[in-house]
Amino acid sequence: MRIEYFQLIDRVVALDLPADTIRVEADVPQDSTIFEGHFPGHPLMPGVLLIEAMAQTSGWLVIGKTGFARMPFLAAVKEAKFRTFVPPGQRLDIEAVLEHEGSGFAVTKAKTRSDGKPICEATLTFRLTPFPNDHFREQMRATAERLGFPLPAIPGGTA
Amino acid sequence: MSSTFETVANIIAETCDIPRETITPDSHSINDLGIDSLDFLDIAFAIDKAFGIKIPLEQWTAEVNEGKASTDDYFVLKNLSARIDELVAAKSA
Numbered sequence: 001m002r003i004e005y006f007q008l009i010d011r012v013v014a015l016d017l018p019a020d021t022i023r024v025e026a027d028v029p030q031d032s033t034i035f036e037g038h039f040p041g042h043p044l045m046p047g048v049l050l051i052e053a054m055a056q057t058s059g060w061l062v063i064g065k066t067g068f069a070r071m072p073f074l075a076a077v078k079e080a081k082f083r084t085f086v087p088p089g090q091r092l093d094i095e096a097v098l099e100h101e102g103s104g105f106a107v108t109k110a111k112t113r114s115d116g117k118p119i120c121e122a123t124l125t126f127r128l129t130p131f132p133n134d135h136f137r138e139q140m141r142a143t144a145e146r147l148g149f150p151l152p153a154i155p156g157g158t159a
Numbered sequence: 160m161s162s163t164f165e166t167v168a169n170i171i172a173e174t175c176d177i178p179r180e181t182i183t184p185d186s187h188s189i190n191d192l193g194i195d196s197l198d199f200l201d202i203a204f205a206i207d208k209a210f211g212i213k214i215p216l217e218q219w220t221a222e223v224n225e226g227k228a229s230t231d232d233y234f235v236l237k238n239l240s241a242r243i244d245e246l247v248a249a250k251s252a
Contacts, residue, residue: 075197075200076197076200076201100204100207100208101213102200102203102204102207102213102214102216103203103213103214103215103216103217103218104216104217104220105200105203105204105216107204125200125201125204127200
């Protein structure tokens with residue numbers, strides 16, 4: 001996880017497009033400037049970034065479902081719950097399920113656990129648009145490979 | 160259409176916190192009820208679920224933007240309900 005670059009997930013562990021599910025891992029770093037302010041002497045992963053991590057997890061699922069044809073942009077966060085604190089150095093297991101793929105939008109439910117213990121959850125809505133430009137799409141494709149996104153699910157990837 | 164309208168009106172009332180009695184078949188969801196595009200995603204989600212369809216929002220938006228249709232065609236509730244009935248019928252055909 002590189003918080004400052006908004007790279008909030010580290011690897012795709014499982015992607016099951018027919019089942020509409022994805023599971024990823026994210027390692028909260030020991031050190032980050034974020035922790036200098038949140039909070040001084042009591043470092044905690046900010047809840048908004050836990051939401052973002054679940055949004056990125058959901059986003060990769062949606063991108064996979066659309067065959068890299070659409071980019072999901074976060075539009076709404078509902079029923080967000082934060083059940084426990086996340087200190088530096090913790091590994092997060094994040095799962096997302098596609099609740100609904102509509103015309104130009106998608107709804108997911110995401111959950112985060114650590115050592116099997118529930119951390120947080122939310123229902124997320126995304127607007128789906130064509131990628132703004134080819135460069136962006138290629139960057140997302142490169143990021144997908146870095147995260148271990150299953151290659152057959154990436155256009156141009158090999159089985 | 161009437162039962163479809165009732166379902167749609169109830170969805171709108173609940174989703175957007177609009178008094179049910181102010182929602183009529185002639186209400187324009189954007190111009191009269193003030194529903195914005197984000198709220199309409201929630202409505203589309205609920206309608207898709209309730210009727211087992213996928214409202215072609217992107218196609219409708221494109222048609223309006225290209226001048227091939229007016230927003231009345233899709234967003235006046237009696238017309239929206241008729242479109243939903245068409246989608247349900249097409250699905251079960």
